[in-house]
Amino acid sequence: MAVIRAAGAGGDARAGSEAGAAAILAAGGLDTSIVEVGAASIALRPATSGWEVIAWAPMAEAVPAGIRGAASEMHDGRLLVGPADHNNALALRTLVPWLRPGLIGSGTSAGTGDRLGLATPGHVRAFRANAGIVPVLAQQSARELARTGRTFRDVLDAATFGVLASGWRDGYGADADHLKTLADVNAAIDAGFTMFTADPIDLVPDLPVDASDTVTAAAFEAVPWPALEDAPVSFEARYPDWLDLDSGPLELPRRALRAAAARFGLAVVHVATLYRHLAAARGRGSFELEVAVDEIAHPTTPVDHVYLATELSRLGVRWTGFAPRFVGRFEKGIDYLGDRGAFGADVVVHTAIARCLGPYKLSVHSGSDKFSIYDAVRAGTRGDVHLKTSGTSYLVALQTIAAVDPELMRRVWRVALEAYTTARASYHVSAALAGAPAPEALSPSGLAGLLDEPSTREILHVTYGAVIRGEQGPGSPATTAQASLGDELRSAIWQHREAYWATLAEHIGRHLRPFADASGRSFKGEP
Numbered sequence: 001m002a003v004i005r006a007a008g009a010g011g012d013a014r015a016g017s018e019a020g021a022a023a024i025l026a027a028g029g030l031d032t033s034i035v036e037v038g039a040a041s042i043a044l045r046p047a048t049s050g051w052e053v054i055a056w057a058p059m060a061e062a063v064p065a066g067i068r069g070a071a072s073e074m075h076d077g078r079l080l081v082g083p084a085d086h087n088n089a090l091a092l093r094t095l096v097p098w099l100r101p102g103l104i105g106s107g108t109s110a111g112t113g114d115r116l117g118l119a120t121p122g123h124v125r126a127f128r129a130n131a132g133i134v135p136v137l138a139q140q141s142a143r144e145l146a147r148t149g150r151t152f153r154d155v156l157d158a159a160t161f162g163v164l165a166s167g168w169r170d171g172y173g174a175d176a177d178h179l180k181t182l183a184d185v186n187a188a189i190d191a192g193f194t195m196f197t198a199d200p201i202d203l204v205p206d207l208p209v210d211a212s213d214t215v216t217a218a219a220f221e222a223v224p225w226p227a228l229e230d231a232p233v234s235f236e237a238r239y240p241d242w243l244d245l246d247s248g249p250l251e252l253p254r255r256a257l258r259a260a261a262a263r264f265g266l267a268v269v270h271v272a273t274l275y276r277h278l279a280a281a282r283g284r285g286s287f288e289l290e291v292a293v294d295e296i297a298h299p300t301t302p303v304d305h306v307y308l309a310t311e312l313s314r315l316g317v318r319w320t321g322f323a324p325r326f327v328g329r330f331e332k333g334i335d336y337l338g339d340r341g342a343f344g345a346d347v348v349v350h351t352a353i354a355r356c357l358g359p360y361k362l363s364v365h366s367g368s369d370k371f372s373i374y375d376a377v378r379a380g381t382r383g384d385v386h387l388k389t390s391g392t393s394y395l396v397a398l399q400t401i402a403a404v405d406p407e408l409m410r411r412v413w414r415v416a417l418e419a420y421t422t423a424r425a426s427y428h429v430s431a432a433l434a435g436a437p438a439p440e441a442l443s444p445s446g447l448a449g450l451l452d453e454p455s456t457r458e459i460l461h462v463t464y465g466a467v468i469r470g471e472q473g474p475g476s477p478a479t480t481a482q483a484s485l486g487d488e489l490r491s492a493i494w495q496h497r498e499a500y501w502a503t504l505a506e507h508i509g510r511h512l513r514p515f516a517d518a519s520g521r522s523f524k525g526e527p
C-alpha cells in the first residue's frame with residue numbers, strides 16, 4: 001500500500017495552464033478549483049442551485065475521459081459543462097489523486113458530518129486554520145442516511161466536489177459511520193469509502209456492572225462459543241490476572257471478564273464477520289475499521305475494553321479505532337455532562353489499553369460542542385485520537401437560516417417540534433418539549449436564540465430527518481410540503497453559502513483548535 005503525502009501526489013493533475021485557466025475563468029469557473037489534467041483543465045463553477053463541472057481542452061486535444069456534459073466551443077478549444085452528479089464525481093476521483101479518500105492513520109483526526117451536502121468548503125477552512133489534524137470530510141451514519149434520504153454515494157460525491165472547490169490537496173478520509181448490517185457495509189464499499197465504523201450494540205444484552213452473580217453466570221452460559229471459535233476453558237486460561245498498563249496495573253477479575261464475555265460475545269462475532277467481509281472485498285490494509293459501542297447504556301469498563309481487544313485480535317480483526325461509551329453523558333450538540341475529572345481518568349485508562357493491546361486510537365463520538373473536555377482528551381490520548389462530529393454543521397446551517405430567512409427558520413422549528421418525540425428515540429438527548437417556545441411566539445432574534453439554548457439545540461439536532469426529508473420516523477413516507485422544506489433549506493444555504501462557510505469555519509475551528517499542531521502531520525494517503 002502506497003503511503004503518500006497526498007499534497008502534490010503525482011498523477012498528471014496539477015494547477016492549470018495559462019490558456020486553460022483563462023478559458024475556465026471566462027466560463028465562470030472557480031479559480032481555487034482549477035486542476036490541469038493532461039492538456040485539459042477542469043474546475044467547478046457555481047450555478048443557481050449547486051456546482052457544475054466544467055472542462056476545457058485546446059481544439060486538438062481530448063477533454064478528460066469520463067466527464068459528461070454539454071459541449072460547446074470557446075477560446076480555441078472545447079468546453080464541457082456537466083452536472084455535479086455521481087458520474088462526474090467518479091470521473092474526477094479517477095482523474096485527480098487528491099480527490100480520492102485515503103487512510104487517516106494514527107495521530108489526530110476529526111470527522112465532520114454534512115447532512116445537507118454543502119458544508120465541505122467551510123470544513124476545509126477550519127482544517128486549514130488548524131494544522132496537523134487529518135480531516136474526515138465524508139462521514140455519515142447509516143441512520144442519518146435513512147433519515148435524510150441520502151446515500152453513501154451522495155455523501156462521498158458532495159465531499160469530492162467540496163474538496164475540489166476548496167483547492168484542498170492534502171487528502172481526506174471517508175467514514176461510513178455506525179454500520180450495523182452487511183447491507184450497510186456493501187453500500188459503503190460500493191460508494192468508495194475507506195473507513196468503516198462497525199456498531200454491534202444491538203447485539204449487546206443489558207447486563208449492568210452491578211448485576212448479581214446468578215444473573216451474570218446465566219448470561220455467561222449464553223456466550224456463543226462455537227461462533228467465537230472458543231471454549232470456556234481456553235477463555236479462562238487466556239487472560240492474565242492483571243495487565244501492566246502505562247497508566248498503572250489493571251486487575252482482570254474472572255467475574256468481570258465473564259460479564260464482559262456475556263455482554264460483548266455476540267458483538268465480537270458480528271464485528272469479526274463484518275471485518276472478514278471487508279477484507280475479502282477490499283483487501284487487508286486497504287481500509288480502516290473503527291468499532292463503536294458509544295451508544296450503549298452503560299459506560300464501557302476497562303475490563304470490557306480488554307475483552308473486546310483480546311477477542312477481536314484473536315479472531316484476526318485489525319482495527320484502527322475504538323469508540324467506547326465513556327463515563328458521563330455525551331448528548332448531541334451540547335457540552336459534556338458529568339464529572340470531568342472522572343472523564344479524564346477514563347480517557348487515560350482506555351488509551352493505555354489501546355496502546356497495550358493495539359495500538360489503535362480512541363474515537364470520541366458525539367464529539368461536537370464538548371468544549372470543556374477537549375484539553376483532557378488531547379492530554380489523555382497524547383493526540384492519538386479521532387474526534388467525531390456530525391450534526392453540529394447542520395445546526396450552523398440553521399443558524400445561517402435564522403439570520404437570513406427567519407420565516408424559513410420558523411417553519412423548521414414547527415416541524416422540529418412535531419417530530420421530536422419520534423426522532424429522539426434513538427438518540428442520547430434529554431431536552432423536554434414542555435417549555436419549548438411556540439413558533440408563532442418567536443421574534444427573529446428569538447428564532448436565532450434557538451441555536452444557543454442546549455435544550456432547543458438538542459430538539460433541532462435530532463429532528464433533521466423530518467426537516468430535510470419530511471420524515472416523521474423510519475419507514476414513514478415523506479409528505480410533499482415537508483419534502484419541499486428540505487429543498488428550500490438547501491437552496492437558501494446555497495444562496496448564502498459564503499456566510500454559512502464562514503460561520504462553519506469558525507465553529508468547527510473551535511473544535512479543532514485544542515488539537516492543532518503547528519508542526520503539521522502527514523496524511524497516510526491512498527489505500
Ligand SMILES: [Zn+2]
Pocket residue numbers: 178292294295323365366
Ligand atoms: Zn457514535
